[in-house]
Amino acid sequence: MPPEPMSEAELDADAVDRMLLQRMSAGDRAALAVMYRGYHGRLVRFLSRLTRRTDVVEEAINDCFWIAWQKAATFQGDSRVSTWIMGIAYRCGLKALRQHGSEPVDEDSVPEDRTPSHDPGEDREMRDWLGKGLDRLSADQRVVIELVYGIGHTLDDVATIMQCPVGTVKARLFHARVKLRNVLPGLAGERTINREIVP
Amino acid sequence: MTFQKDIGRDCPRAWEAMPWVLQGDASPVQGAWLNMHLAECQACREEFAQQERLRAALALSPELDIDAEAGLARLLSRIDEADPQQAAPSRRAASSHWMTRALVAAVLVQAVGIGVLGIKLGGDGAGHAAAPVYRTLSQEAAPAAPGSLHVVPVATLKVAEWNTLLRQYHLRVVGGPNDVGAYTLVSTDGNAPTPQTLQGLRADPGIRFAEPVTDTP
Numbered sequence: 482m483p484p485e486p487m488s489e490a491e492l493d494a495d496a497v498d499r500m501l502l503q504r505m506s507a508g509d510r511a512a513l514a515v516m517y518r519g520y521h522g523r524l525v526r527f528l529s530r531l532t533r534r535t536d537v538v539e540e541a542i543n544d545c546f547w548i549a550w551q552k553a554a555t556f557q558g559d560s561r562v563s564t565w566i567m568g569i570a571y572r573c574g575l576k577a578l579r580q581h582g583s584e585p586v587d588e589d590s591v592p593e594d595r596t597p598s599h600d601p602g603e604d605r606e607m608r609d610w611l612g613k614g615l616d617r618l619s620a621d622q623r624v625v626i627e628l629v630y631g632i633g634h635t636l637d638d639v640a641t642i643m644q645c646p647v648g649t650v651k652a653r654l655f656h657a658r659v660k661l662r663n664v665l666p667g668l669a670g671e672r673t674i675n676r677e678i679v680p
Numbered sequence: 681m682t683f684q685k686d687i688g689r690d691c692p693r694a695w696e697a698m699p700w701v702l703q704g705d706a707s708p709v710q711g712a713w714l715n716m717h718l719a720e721c722q723a724c725r726e727e728f729a730q731q732e733r734l735r736a737a738l739a740l741s742p743e744l745d746i747d748a749e750a751g752l753a754r755l756l757s758r759i760d761e762a763d764p765q766q767a768a769p770s771r772r773a774a775s776s777h778w779m780t781r782a783l784v785a786a787v788l789v790q791a792v793g794i795g796v797l798g799i800k801l802g803g804d805g806a807g808h809a810a811a812p813v814y815r816t817l818s819q820e821a822a823p824a825a826p827g828s829l830h831v832v833p834v835a836t837l838k839v840a841e842w843n844t845l846l847r848q849y850h851l852r853v854v855g856g857p858n859d860v861g862a863y864t865l866v867s868t869d870g871n872a873p874t875p876q877t878l879q880g881l882r883a884d885p886g887i888r889f890a891e892p893v894t895d896t897p
Binding site for chain 1: 695699700702703704705727730731733734735736737738739740741742743744746748751752754755756758759
């Protein structure tokens with residue numbers, strides 16, 4: 482499916498990001514701080530699909546902005562700034578995982594205050610439901626799911642972020658969806674899916 | 681009833697369209713087509729419902745609670761440590777040139793003034809040996825002007841880095857900063873700073889200007 486042109490809101494957000502990046506290239510730390518705060522939540526969620534280790538996520542985020550600060554002047558504008566940032570974060574996340582090991586933290590080692598303070602029963606149930614499904618996916622599949630359903634990137638964006646062909650992204654997305662469908666209890670009971678529907 | 685039995689010709693197309701319709705990135709035509717398909721296909725309807733739930737679950741706040749401000753502070757420290765001169769490369773490049781010239785000129789004028797004053801006081805002292813000499817407490821504590829240095833650190837130099845430099849070259853501050861930000865330094869051992877000290881200070885990126893007071897005309 483060909484991607485739709487960017488919406489007005491997306492264009493506005495990208496224009497702001499480009500302005501911030503331009504100021505960063507001139508050494509403006511205030512612009513860096515705005516960019517950092519603006520992307521922090523998104524990056525925490527994105528990188529937490531790669532690992533649940535807080536230290537690794539923190540390191541990857543700071544490595545990402547360290548690179549963005551240094552490379553701001555080299556941004557070519559071929560993609561949205563957000564796509565560029567997410568791509569850097571993805572590679573920093575993989576690098577941090579290689580350096581620290583990809584073993585997830587033990588549930589019991591996650592401090593109480595690390596969990597969201599407001600987590601009503603319905604949210605908790607949904608988190609558990611999602612966690613069960615994502616645990617069955619590969620890291621790359623989790624990343625694709627987050628980028629498409631969580632953040633709302635197009636296939637082309639995801640291909641740019643993960644530096645792979647669009648076909649690879651499509652395959653990862655498809656297999657992730659099949660696994661999720663087979664693993665997660667659906668709204669109308671569990672089913673299996675036929676491979677014939679591969680696009 | 682299994683999903684397999686429900687698969688129709690349009691189901692793969694519907695399956696592929698679902699994420700983009702959910703995102704709001706699909707065209708109105710594609711959205712309308714999917715709605716029509718969902719109305720007549722229970723399997724795709726169930727799949728779409730699960731996709732909506734997946735999207736809602738992914739939209740929940742992350743379980744990891746990481747402090748953005750603490751992370752930002754660490755990043756800024758890292759930038760500082762890596763190279764304080766790179767803090768604002770372009771602006772610095774643009775502004776430091778005229779600023780350095782202005783500071784150098786101001787300090788030179790001041791040094792000339794101090795030199796002239798010193799000669800005048802020396803001459804007066806010879807002719808008025810018996811006259812009481814007025815001294816401030818600061819003059820009492822500081823060594824004589826000969827051998828002292830005028831040094832202007834860069835604005836971004838941290839106190840800890842400044843102190844390290846002083847220790848490294850065995851210097852201490854006896855005056856300043858004056859109106860142009862110049863400090864007067866003397867050796868902690870009472871001797872005149874060596875040419876190596878002066879050379880080292882001038883080569884240090886944290887020092888904008890370093891000149892011996894007595895060498896200034």
